[in-house]
Amino acid sequence: MQPTVTATMTDPIPGRAPAQAIASRPASILRDLPVPVLLYIAAVTIPIAFWVGPLFMTTLRLFLLIMTIPLTVQMLRGRYGRVFATDILFILYLIWSSLAIAISNPEQAIQQTGSVGIEFLGGYAVGRAYIRTRESFVALCRLLILIVLCLIPFAISEALTGRPPLIEILRSLPGITSVQILHIDIRLGLERVQAVFAHPIHFGLFCSIAFSLCFVALKGIIGDTRRYIISAAIALSGFLALSSGAILAIVLQISLILWAAIFNGSKWRWWYLIGLFALGYVVVDVLSNRSPIKVFMSYATFSPHNAYWRGLIFEYGMKEVWSNPVFGIGLNDWDRPAFMHTASVDNFWLVLAMRYGIPAFLFLATGYALVIARVIWRDFGDDVLMNRLRRAWVFTFLGLTFTLCTVHIWTNIYSFILFMFGSGVWFISARPSDPSEPDMESGAVDPRELRYHRTISSGGVAAPEPLVLKSLAPERNNRYSRFPVRPRAVAPKTDSGP
Incomplete structure (x- = not known):
């Protein structure tokens, strides 16, 4: 006997979950996010560290040490969707x-490969494996926003x-330690905030990720006033991180949001933007005595001194790249x-090549670009x-791509960015909602007339059967009428922009 469940306003329709349905679900973070994701985010934002003999271990590395190999094997076997070139x-x-x-x-190969390797591949694999539905992605958005709001005081x-109070508390506990407390020059009369991260830049990047x-993402899920305020x-x-890189990431996102809103009616809007960037690059290259990259870096800093310094770093860093093109210089100092x-x-992409x-x-940049390009289109x-x-x-x-030209990332934020990257791979193969299905958002169907069955699959997991409309059942629609039955029209949905 197959159990029958009658859908209510808060029950997700099989195969789709409209924005209102997602918004109306209580405790959606705990329900829609797998436990490994919750543990991962906790390890990223609660920087506990300890020593295991001569090894410096963090809770994040310990978690990824357990998870990385099994998740990677399952990923390569196609357990989390088909294998992509980026994998x-x-x-x-x-x-x-x-x-x-x-x-x-x-002499440092084992330690470096073990620590940095699991932070890189482990973060990507966790996002790739566990964020694969719209429900889990929205729940992830909610969780990250909640964390930022909790960190504001x-x-x-x-x-x-x-003085970072949370780091001070962790460092005062017996048997454990945390990230170093940094004392960096005051900017604009304020101390730079590192919150729970190894550097203020990392805190700023974490906030920038939560912005869009x-x-x-939460437009239509939470009210507009609350969305603007948050x-x-x-x-x-x-x-408050007072990092030009973090501010640049947010400014670029705001610029993209405005562009999307202004040219919402044009299907060519992103081609126009690409053309505008290409034109700007050519104009700067022709009119300036500096390369466009150096010009960009000069405007992405707080002071001319920082701009000059980053120009020198790029110049001499590239000399090291061309001097050691195959295997780089490793962890050695550069000329x-x-x-x-x-x-x-202060350039993540340059550090990789050096x-x-x-x-x-090329391996990393190509894999990174392939996923972004496929999701864009x-x-x-x-x-x-x-x-x-x-x-x-x-x-x-897109904001992070440019920002990483002006900052370097390591430890928790490094892994977290790879996690967020892996969390977006599912967009490539995700299916849109079937427009022929009844839509609770449009009000075209009375939610009280919706019902569906759940069957028990061979694996013991409840699997929904196709939606059944009681109003369309033959026994209820064969009544005599002089007037033909006209189906209720469903207005097409449009997106008015971010």
Whole structure:
């Protein structure tokens, strides 16, 4: 006997979940996010560290040490959808970078490959495996927004006092430690906020990731007034990091949102934007005595001094890349003028090429670009919710792509960005809602007339059967009438922009 369940206003229709249905579900974060994702996010945002003999271990690395290999094997077996070229390219990047370290720094090869490798591949695999539906993606958006909002009081306190209370508490507990408390030069009369991360830049990037996920993805799920206020609060939190890279990421996202809204009626709007970027690049290249990349970096900083410094880093960093194109320089110091006293390189993409060689850079950059390009051109038709979720993810990573030219990332935020990247791969193969299905959003069908069955599959999991409309059942629609029955019209859905 198959159990029969009658759908209510809050029950998801099999195969789809409109924005209102998702919004009306209580405790959707705990219900729609798998436990491993909750544990992963907790490990990222609660930076607990400890020593295991000579090894410095964090809760994030411990979690990924357990999860990475099983998830990667299942991913390559097609357990989480078909295998994409990016999956293979990322593994090739990990293999090549491990080989590069083994050649340049053999004494550190095991530790470096183990720690950085699991942060990279593990973060990607967790997102790839567990974020595969619109429900789980929306729940992830809600969770990240909630975390940023909870951090705001601590961020304001740190901006005024220079003391990160949460990190201080963790470092005071016996048997464990946490990230270092940084004391960086004051900017605009405020201390730079690191909150729970290893560097203020990382906190700013975390906030920037949550921005589009709130403003774009949650449109229609939460009220507009609340969405505007929360998005503004997230942007303010990112500003408290006082990092030009984090602010740049948010500004780029806002620019993309405005462009999408202004040219909402044009199907060529993104081609216009690409053409505008290409034209701007050519004009700068012709009229300026600096390369367009150096011009971009000069405007993506707080001061001319920082712009000049980043220009020098890029110039001498590229010399190292061309001098060591195959396996890079590993963890060794790089050649630069004597007055450049710090070895820091504020450019994630440049660090990859310098440290591991051009092949490693190409493996990672190509895999990264392939997924973003495929998600950009993925069309979900009239499925407004899916289009908004896709757009929010794309805006986030387009902003990050440029920002990573001006900052470097490591430890928790490094893994987290790969996790968020993996969380968007499912858009490539996701199916839009069938427009022929009744839509609870449009009000075309009385929700009281919806019912569906759940059958028990061979694996013991409840699987929904096709939707049945009681109003269309033969026994109820064969009554005599002089007037033909006219189906109720369903207005087409449009998306008015972010």
